[in-house]
Amino acid sequence: MYCVCKQHVELALDKFVDEYEDAPDMVNLKDTEFSDWDPPRQCDMCEEPAEFLVV
Numbered sequence: 001m002y003c004v005c006k007q008h009v010e011l012a013l014d015k016f017v018d019e020y021e022d023a024p025d026m027v028n029l030k031d032t033e034f035s036d037w038d039p040p041r042q043c044d045m046c047e048e049p050a051e052f053l054v055v
């Protein structure tokens with residue numbers, strides 16, 4: 001699973017496919033409320049705020 005900013009979505013999708021050999025789902029963090037989990041606030045690959053979850 002990756003939490004990434006807009007610039008790193010493509011990279012995260014590539015990495016996900018490499019690592020898990022499965023099609024990733026992309027979740028927009030702004031559109032989603034998690035009742036029992038707080039997503040990381042920061043991109044996994046840079047200092048920008050995370051906007052998408054690749055799962």
Ligand SMILES: [Zn+2]
Pocket residue numbers: 004005006007008043044045046047048
């Ligand atoms: Zn980033």
